[in-house]
Amino acid sequence: MLSIKNIHATIEGKQILNGIDLDIKPGEVHAIMGPNGSGKSTLALVLAGRDGYEVTQGSATFSGKNLLEMPPEDRAREGLFLAFQYPVEIPGVSTTNFIKTAVNEKRKYRGEEPLDAVAFLKRLKEKMALVNIDQSLLSRSVNEGFSGGEKKRNEIFQMAMLEPKLAILDETDSGLDIDALRIVAKGVNQLRHKDRAILIITHYQRLLDYLTPDFVHVLYNGRIVRSGGKELALELEEKGYDFIKDELGLTADLQAE
Amino acid sequence: MKEELNTLEQTVSSDYKYGFVTDIDTDIVPKGINETVIRLISAKKNEPGWMLDWRLKAYTQWQKMEEPKWPNVTYPPINYQDIIYYAAPKQKEQLKGLDELDPELRRTFEKLGISLDEQKRLSGVAVDVVMDSVSVATSFKKQLSEIGVIFCSMSEAIQQHPDLVKKYMGSVVPMTDNYFAALNAAVFTDGSFCYIPKGVRCPMELSTYFRINTENSGQFERTLIIAEDDSYVSYLEGCTAPMRDENQLHAAVVELVALNKAEIKYSTVQNWYPGDKEGHGGIYNFVTKRGICLGERSKISWTQVETGSAITWKYPSVILKGDYSIGEFYSVALTNNHQQADTGTKMIHLGKNTKSRIVAKGISAGYSNNSYRGLVRASKWATNARNYSQCDSLLLGDKCGANTFPYIEVKNTTAIVEHEATTSKIGEDQLFYCRQRGIDTETAVALIVNGFAKEVMNQLPMEFAVEAQKLLAISLEGSVG
Numbered sequence: 001m002l003s004i005k006n007i008h009a010t011i012e013g014k015q016i017l018n019g020i021d022l023d024i025k026p027g028e029v030h031a032i033m034g035p036n037g038s039g040k041s042t043l044a045l046v047l048a049g050r051d052g053y054e055v056t057q058g059s060a061t062f063s064g065k066n067l068l069e070m071p072p073e074d075r076a077r078e079g080l081f082l083a084f085q086y087p088v089e090i091p092g093v094s095t096t097n098f099i100k101t102a103v104n105e106k107r108k109y110r111g112e113e114p115l116d117a118v119a120f121l122k123r124l125k126e127k128m129a130l131v132n133i134d135q136s137l138l139s140r141s142v143n144e145g146f147s148g149g150e151k152k153r154n155e156i157f158q159m160a161m162l163e164p165k166l167a168i169l170d171e172t173d174s175g176l177d178i179d180a181l182r183i184v185a186k187g188v189n190q191l192r193h194k195d196r197a198i199l200i201i202t203h204y205q206r207l208l209d210y211l212t213p214d215f216v217h218v219l220y221n222g223r224i225v226r227s228g229g230k231e232l233a234l235e236l237e238e239k240g241y242d243f244i245k246d247e248l249g250l251t252a253d254l255q256a257e
Numbered sequence: 258m259k260e261e262l263n264t265l266e267q268t269v270s271s272d273y274k275y276g277f278v279t280d281i282d283t284d285i286v287p288k289g290i291n292e293t294v295i296r297l298i299s300a301k302k303n304e305p306g307w308m309l310d311w312r313l314k315a316y317t318q319w320q321k322m323e324e325p326k327w328p329n330v331t332y333p334p335i336n337y338q339d340i341i342y343y344a345a346p347k348q349k350e351q352l353k354g355l356d357e358l359d360p361e362l363r364r365t366f367e368k369l370g371i372s373l374d375e376q377k378r379l380s381g382v383a384v385d386v387v388m389d390s391v392s393v394a395t396s397f398k399k400q401l402s403e404i405g406v407i408f409c410s411m412s413e414a415i416q417q418h419p420d421l422v423k424k425y426m427g428s429v430v431p432m433t434d435n436y437f438a439a440l441n442a443a444v445f446t447d448g449s450f451c452y453i454p455k456g457v458r459c460p461m462e463l464s465t466y467f468r469i470n471t472e473n474s475g476q477f478e479r480t481l482i483i484a485e486d487d488s489y490v491s492y493l494e495g496c497t498a499p500m501r502d503e504n505q506l507h508a509a510v511v512e513l514v515a516l517n518k519a520e521i522k523y524s525t526v527q528n529w530y531p532g533d534k535e536g537h538g539g540i541y542n543f544v545t546k547r548g549i550c551l552g553e554r555s556k557i558s559w560t561q562v563e564t565g566s567a568i569t570w571k572y573p574s575v576i577l578k579g580d581y582s583i584g585e586f587y588s589v590a591l592t593n594n595h596q597q598a599d600t601g602t603k604m605i606h607l608g609k610n611t612k613s614r615i616v617a618k619g620i621s622a623g624y625s626n627n628s629y630r631g632l633v634r635a636s637k638w639a640t641n642a643r644n645y646s647q648c649d650s651l652l653l654g655d656k657c658g659a660n661t662f663p664y665i666e667v668k669n670t671t672a673i674v675e676h677e678a679t680t681s682k683i684g685e686d687q688l689f690y691c692r693q694r695g696i697d698t699e700t701a702v703a704l705i706v707n708g709f710a711k712e713v714m715n716q717l718p719m720e721f722a723v724e725a726q727k728l729l730a731i732s733l734e735g736s737v738g
Contacts, residue, residue, distance in 0.1 A: 048689075048693050049692075049693075050689055051685065051689070071692070071697075072689065072692040072693055073692045073693075073695050073696060073697045073698075075693075076692065076693050076694055076695035077695045081693075082693050084690065084693075087690070088686045088687050088689075088690040089687075090687055090690070090691075090705060090708070091681050091705075091708070091709065092705065092708030092709040092710075092711060093704050093705055093708035094708070097704070097708075098691075098694070098696075098704070099694075101696055101700065101704060102691075102694035102695050102696055105694075105695040105696050105697070105700065106695045109695065141708070158694065162694070162695070
């Protein structure tokens with residue numbers, strides 16, 4: 001589904017990603033872990049197509065298409081979803097209207113008729129129950145005045161509504177207390193599907209207690225330095241990121257959070 | 258980052274879509290202003306002596322006045338001797354109906370999406386079309402006259418209803434009110450006149466489309482609306498203009514008079530040529546609009562969507578004279594490229610228990626400058642006066658400006674005045690968030706801008722709201738990528 005080969009990327013001329021290879025198949029859940037500054041969020045934004053993140057080398061195909069050539073909106077319409085680390089507030093635009101526009105833009109791209117009000121509301125109700133989101137949030141402006149937990153839940157709700165092929169969760173656990181984390185994780189688990197891949201980007205292992213990955217990759221200095229199964233996450237949690245450094249014989253100063 | 262901002266700039270810099278010129282012979286008075294020109298205008302319109310005297314008096318006053326310098330706008334000096342003060346489309350005889358309208362004229366209206374037939378047939382809107390200063394077609398007149406509503410051009414009103422015109426013209430905006438009002442009083446060419454008799458609720462929206470069409474011709478319209486006791490009228494004014502290189506001065510005057518328990522709702526969608534992307538050309542829109550709630554429990558409500566003009570200088574105001582009267586002002590002002598707007602309102606509370614509400618939304622993009630300027634005054638007689646003002650600014654990009662200048666004068670201790678203001682910005686973060694959800698930049702900008710302006714748009718009559726939404730989108734979109 002997603003195949004990344006030797007991706008190098010820069011932001012304002014600064015080299016952040018130094019050759020990343022990653023293959024994700026439908027139904028798989030991958031986790032990318034790494035210390036601050038290792039390039040985790042950069043990878044997510046490069047895949048989503050954020051302006052200013054320049055890919056200098058390498059390739060990425062998504063469902064057989066050249067991902068890097070597509071504008072961000074087409075990547076989204078092809079089924080790539082990014083749950084933002086910091087969801088943006090959009091004053092004046094109701095969450096319902098926003099999601100309806102997004103759903104129908106995707107349908108238009110695929111040559112389908114827009115969902116009528118009745119069909120849309122039906123889907124809205126279904127998915128609300130799935131991710132346990134309160135109706136009152138949906139009539140409010142997108143993320144405006146939402147608590148941290150509400151914002152993250154809203155991301156997962158949008159994911160549910162848009163039914164992506166690949167969902168990238170960028171530090172979805174950051175800023176959440178344990179109850180909020182559990183609710184968000186439960187929502188994501190509901191959305192696991194044999195045709196849907198999930199890429200979890202996280203600093204900590206705690207989200208992985210609730211969302212069990214099939215594969216764990218450790219990102220360091222813009223490169224994947226180790227890959228393994230879910231036990232790798234536990235090892236990291238136990239030993240900290242320093243053990244990677246030691247193992248690699250590096251002297252770089254790793255920041256602990 | 259540079260690249261990101263460029264995308265935003267491209268999105269908001271689109272071409273004026275209504276820039277075409279209608280080829281109709283016009284009857285033009287020589288350039289410049291002097292007593293002879295004023296006499297000529299008055300003669301061409303067959304005006305009675307009192308009207309000419311009024312004009313000449315205004316001209317004398319105007320010569321002693323100075324152009325105001327306080328608005329937060331800049332423009333090169335205007336040469337008042339280089340303006341054509343009168344131009345009328347040549348019409349050989351009076352039209353009996355819309356079918357007799359000049360086909361060229363009709364095509365213009367169709368390009369603008371104003372099909373008179375459609376309007377006549379579908380929406381029940383009576384359209385009094387002002388094209389280059391003279392009304393060329395008036396519809397629904399018969400139906401209106403049956404209930405006693407007078408809706409005609411100002412020229413006609415001067416001929417047919419001189420008593421009403423004499424009584425009310427200049428009663429709300431005196432001829433010496435300001436420099437441009439005085440100029441208008443001297444050289445006004447036409448405009449609309451509405452009179453709603455006692456107890457009549459006007460059954461249809463009254464609508465005028467203004468259009469500037471002759472090179473170098475200033476437009477000096479005058480509108481007067483009088484609502485007698487217990488009457489109601491909703492008036493719509495919409496404008497588009499063809500593309501021009503030279504600046505055109507527009508100095509209109511609108512006066513509204515509401516008597517006991519009368520209500521006037523005045524809605525404007527303004528889309529005059531704003532100039533090109535470098536800021537050349539475009540209309541100077543220096544307008545004086547004011548209403549007076551003369552009677553008890555009367556109400557005047559202004560709603561405006563301003564997207565056009567190179568410079569807008571406009572403060573639709575309400576004088577709340579009658580006890581328990583209500584004034585409202587709802588505004589969306591959008592500026593793009595090098596446009597400048599200094600607009601707002603004045604709410605003058607004179608009567609007891611008077612109320613006013615101001616909702617002003619400014620949208621700035623490109624290199625434009627958008628100022629809200631508003632005055633709320635509670636006089637010493639205005640016991641229990643209430644005002645609520647809300648001014649919000651939305652910025653697109655980082656080269657535009659937004660300012661708020663609220664003036665509050667309270668001379669009665671029982672008056673309560675509230676003012677709230679916010680500023681927000683459509684940034685690349687928001688646009689990227691939308692694009693990541695499959696919503697392209699243009700759609701995202703339209704979504705955000707319409708969301709921002711919603712509270713004001715909701716005040717517009719339905720058919721107008723649709724047009725206004727399109728205008729906001731057109732003014733901000735068009736050339737992504």
